[in-house]
Amino acid sequence: MDLDDLHIFRTVVREGGVTRAAERLHRVQSNVTTRVQQLEAALGVVLFHREGRRLVLAPAGHLLLGYADRLLDLAEQARAAMHGSEPRGRLRLGSMESTAAARLPGSLARFHVAHPKVQLELRTAPTAALIADVLDGRLDAALVCAPVDTERLDVLPLWQEELVLIAPATQGPMRSARELQTRTLLTFGAGCAYRLRLESWLAAEGVTPERIVEMGSYHAILGCVAAGMGMALVPRVLLSADPQAVLSVHPLGRADHAVATTVLVHRRGAGMPALQALADQLVADTQVVATVSGGTA
Known part of the structure; x- marks a missing residue:
């Protein structure tokens, strides 16, 4: 072998x-x-x-x-080490779909220009699946929603996301979570951290939604909400990435459920120059956004 x-x-x-x-x-x-x-x-x-x-x-x-994943990854790291600290080789990155759409395009474009010898691969999936793939060696790193409950990962906090409810444009002010009792909720499948936040918020308010429809992309969710099919919980920053959808936006009543931290995770001790360069790029871009906005990105 x-x-x-x-x-x-x-x-x-x-x-x-x-x-x-x-x-x-x-x-x-x-x-x-x-x-x-x-x-x-x-x-x-x-x-x-x-x-x-x-x-x-x-x-x-x-x-x-x-x-095989672990051995091939180690071989790639060994080859990179023999060529000094220059980022090179394959870097397999996972991301939540909302982060890939709203946060990554500019950062990845700059990274691609700065490090042409890195072969970057990007895959989107829910948080639970991404963490499992990082731990199993199928991904080198992933952008997921905290908290991350494992001692086998290094965690780098990057963005604070405000989670908001979106509804059709004709929806009036939402006075209580109980108004969602009879509404259709559009979500990703099991393992989505934002879905867990929504379910936790509703459970805290004593609300059990009558109907949940699972979808595979935020484009589909935004489109179906705009068409009047139901409501969804999304990070506010995602709305600026898709300005075509005509929606109403409603803050959550519980601040502890409305803020989610996006973090970069990778296996502890499995760092490599390409991954460090990507982390540096993301941190730099996060600081620029925070400076421009005058607050936390």
Whole structure:
């Protein structure tokens, strides 16, 4: 078993099969298949179950994937260390969708110009999934909503977000959380930190919503709220990133539920020059925004 074998194996998993993995690796399919079979023979286990032309990761494959991620990450860090402190190589960043839309475009553009040797990959997902991927080595770092309950991560606070309720433009002032009892609430699925904030706020007010509709993007949520389908809880900064939606905005009645801190997390002891450079860029941009606004970003 060598690093090249692990790289091929991981690529097959990520691409969902040999055909796409071969395209990504610029190899012929038969070579990829042979290397996977050789890896299985060397380890004495079955890594994939073959269902026709489809590969399904076996339990041993799931176990190996975690080790492969860590070993390949360490190899990348070793290569970077041999070239000094210059940021280079692949940097896999995760982010909540709202943060990616409203906070990251300018910062990532500046980072891309300043560090052309870094291959940046960005994936959006809810907070719980992002933290799991960082801990399992599938992401190098992620922007998530605090608090982060783990001793295995380093945490860098970046932004304070004000969470607000959004409703159709015709909605009048909201006097009480009980007005949401009969309203449809639009949210992301389980694992979304802002959804947990909404549910916690409503539970504190003794409110159980009659209907929750899960959606996969903030663009869909904003559009459906504007069309009159329901209400949602979003960071206020997101509204400036999508000014086309015609909405009414309503502050929460509970300050302890209305403020959320966005933090950058990565595995403790797994820092590398590219990640440090990104953290420095985000901190610098956060300070600029705070100075311009005269307060906390």
